[in-house]
Amino acid sequence: MPPTKRKKSLASGRPPTARPVSSSLPSKVTRRIIRTHHTLQKAHAAALSAGDTATASTLAAQIVAQGGLPAYQRASTVGQTASRGGDSSRVLVQWVGDMGVKKEGEGKYRLLEVGCLAVDNACARSGVFEVERIDLRSQHPLIKEEDFMERPLPRGEGGEGRFHVVSLSLVVNYVPEGGGRGEMLRRVREFLNPFPALFLVLPAPCVTNSRYLDQERLEGIMNSLGFVKIREKVSAKLVYYLWRLDGTADPKPIAFPKVEVNPGKKRNNFAIVLR
Numbered sequence: 001m002p003p004t005k006r007k008k009s010l011a012s013g014r015p016p017t018a019r020p021v022s023s024s025l026p027s028k029v030t031r032r033i034i035r036t037h038h039t040l041q042k043a044h045a046a047a048l049s050a051g052d053t054a055t056a057s058t059l060a061a062q063i064v065a066q067g068g069l070p071a072y073q074r075a076s077t078v079g080q081t082a083s084r085g086g087d088s089s090r091v092l093v094q095w096v097g098d099m100g101v102k103k104e105g106e107g108k109y110r111l112l113e114v115g116c117l118a119v120d121n122a123c124a125r126s127g128v129f130e131v132e133r134i135d136l137r138s139q140h141p142l143i144k145e146e147d148f149m150e151r152p153l154p155r156g157e158g159g160e161g162r163f164h165v166v167s168l169s170l171v172v173n174y175v176p177e178g179g180g181r182g183e184m185l186r187r188v189r190e191f192l193n194p195f196p197a198l199f200l201v202l203p204a205p206c207v208t209n210s211r212y213l214d215q216e217r218l219e220g221i222m223n224s225l226g227f228v229k230i231r232e233k234v235s236a237k238l239v240y241y242l243w244r245l246d247g248t249a250d251p252k253p254i255a256f257p258k259v260e261v262n263p264g265k266k267r268n269n270f271a272i273v274l275r
C-alpha cells in the first residue's frame with residue numbers, strides 16, 4: 001500500500017505576514033528580525049530611487065517573506081517589555097513631570113504619538129496627556145492607521161490640529177534614508193503649538209557610533225530647524241531628547257548633506273540629511 005500523504009496544517013498555507021513572533025523569543029532573535037527588516041527596507045528604498053524596479057520587487061518579496069511590518073512590530077513590542085529595555089515613554093513622562101505638570105482644570109498636554117505599538121504605555125497611564133496615536137499599521141482601535149508624512153497639515157494659526165508634544169520614539173530610524181529622516185523632523189514643526197516640544201528617541205549607535213552623525217551634528221541639524229535641546233539622556237541602547245521649538249527664532253534653511261564626521265571601519269552609516 002502506498003504511504004498516505006500527511007495532511008498539511010492550515011498554518012502551512014498562511015502568508016508569511018501571519019507568522020507569529022512569540023514574546024518568549026530570545027532578544028537575539030527579535031534583534032535579528034528588526035535588523036533584517038531595516039536592512040531590506042534601506043536596500044528597497046535605494047533600488048527604488050535608482051529606478052531599479054526588478055531589484056526593488058525582489059527586495060519587497062524578501063520583506064514579506066521575512067514577515068514584513070507585522071513581524072517587525074511584534075519584535076519591537078517584545079523589545080518594549082521591561083526585561084528588554086522597557087517603555088521609552090517613561091522618560092517623557094518623567095521629564096514633563098519635572099517641568100511642572102498642569103494643574104487640575106488646566107487641561108492635559110496634547111500628545112501626538114507617531115509609531116505607536118502600545119496603548120497602555122507610561123504616557124497613556126500618566127494622566128498628563130491626551131494622546132492621539134498613529135502608525136503605518138494599526139494594531140488597536142485607538143491607533144489610527146496613518147503615515148505621518150501624509151497627515152494633513154493643521155490649518156490656521158490656532159491650536160487646532162496641533163500638539164504640545166510630538167513623540168518620535170524609534171520612528172526616525174525606521175525611515176530608510178537620510179533625506180526622508182530630515183523631512184520627518186522638518187514636518188514635526190507644523191504640528192507643534194503652543195508648548196512645543198519634540199520627544200525624539202533613537203538607537204544609541206545612530207548617534208554614538210555613526211560615520212555621518214554625532215551629538216554635535218544632530219544638534220546643528222535640530223537648531224537649524226528651530227529646535228533647542230532641553231533634555232537629553234544616553235543609555236547603553238537608546239538616546240532620548242526633548243527639543244523645544246523656539247517660536248522666536250527664524251530657522252535658517254541650512255543644508256546638512258551626508259558628510260563623514262566620524263571615520264572608522266567599525267562604525268555604521270546612519271545619517272540625517274537636510275536638503
Ligand SMILES: C[S@@+](CC[C@H](N)C(=O)[O-])C[C@H]1O[C@@H](n2cnc3c(N)ncnc32)[C@H](O)[C@@H]1O
Nearest residue numbers: 076115117135136146147148149169170171174
Ligand atoms: C520600532 S517601532 C517603535 C514603537 C514605539 N514608538 C517605541 O518606542 O517602542 C516603529 C514604528 O513606527 C512606525 N512608523 C514608521 N514610520 C512611520 C510613519 N511615517 N508614520 C507612522 N508610523 C510610522 C512603524 O510602523 C512602527 O510600528
